[in-house]
Amino acid sequence: MTWSEPGADGLGEAVGVLREWRAEGTPAQLHPGDLGWFWRSGAAATAAAVRLWRGHGGRVLAVGLLDGPDLLRLAFAPDVRRNEELARRLAGDVTEPGHGVLPEGRVNVEAPADSPLLDLLAAEYGWRTDEPWTPLARGLADPVEEPGVRVEVVGPERAEAFAAVHRSAFGGRRFTAERWHAMAAGLPYADGRSLVAYDGRGEPVAAVAVWSAGPGRPGLLEPMGVHAGHRGRGYGAAITRAAAAALRELGASSATVSTPTANTAAVATYEAAGFHRRPETHDRYRDASNRP
Structure with missing residues (x-):
């Protein structure tokens, strides 16, 4: 499993899977509209801020958006949202130096509430809990x-x-x-x-x-x-x-x-x-x- 930037030509794939993954009754996660709002900086900047994690056969399992210099927002394919193996891989990618997913300094990670990733970051890497947000619908x-x-x-x-x-x-x-x-x-x-x-x-x-x-x-x-x-x-x-x-x-x-x-x-x-x-x-x- 590896991550990559999609390039401007690959942004359509990221937008497409984010649309497919949104469903009623599931925890909030990165929405295609979040990429849409980021697009105000242009396609090239948006492509540079997107990260894709792929599994076997090249299937996209997770999409991340570096929404500014210090916040990574994540979405997962429905069947792997609670997958611990994927969560462990992402925890390593966002925590260990040299992976390039996140910059140095203070950074935040936002993920669906039922993903094991957030608990892993807290329990095994010492990440702290930030201020609360209120979703409304x-x-x-x-x-x-x-x-x-x-x-x-x-x-x-x-x-x-x-x-x-x-x-x-x-x-x-x-x-x-x-x-x-x-x-x-x-x-x-x-x-x-x-x-x-x-x-x-x-x-x-x-x-x-x-x-x-x-x-x-x-x-x-x-x-x-x-x-x-x-x-x-x-x-x-x-x-x-x-x-x-x-x-x-x-x-x-x-x-x-x-x-x-x-x-x-x-x-x-x-x-x-x-x-x-x-x-x-x-x-x-x-x-x-x-x-x-």
Whole structure:
């Protein structure tokens, strides 16, 4: 069993298996929409951040995304998600020097809650438990109520409105209309959609990207944000309801999202939009104090 980067030409395989692996009633794991959102940095950067673990015959057993310099997010094929041999191989790959899966310094690993990997990292390598995250979900069997504000689908002409809301909501300057175009050109965006909500004066006040994994599979909100100058007025819940409705139109069985538990305002926003909490999850992390 070995790992590799897929290269830009191999990203379709990674996106395809992530779609196939998503199913209702299973623990949350890396979603094709996570690759879709990362695609804002371009196909080459996305390919460099993806790791594939293959078994006999070249079958992909696990997909990882180095989501920034210090977080590896993982997904597993359903029949090996709880396989201890695979978990031990990945534990060695992410822990032992020279494997190249993770950089030096503090790093986190996110994996499905029922994978043995997380317990192995803690028990045998001394990795610690990080702060809790709260997953939330809303079933989409029934129609979603109206958002209560004007919401429009983002095309090229509204890319800057989406980007401006995102920059304000998350306090950064890097997300531009050009990055939206790169994201929209990515393979996962074939099952994606971007939305912007407007106030009564026509100002963009909230934005969200949604990602379907295909009909009958859970969809994802990533990211959702409200302009800093328009918070506390219900726009977050409104755009979240619109996101759920968009995923229903795309055939998703549910809408899912995850946020740090400490972000109580975000948890309350999703609950106001009809989402329900699921059991908290925890990454494992290592730093200089628990490096083998």
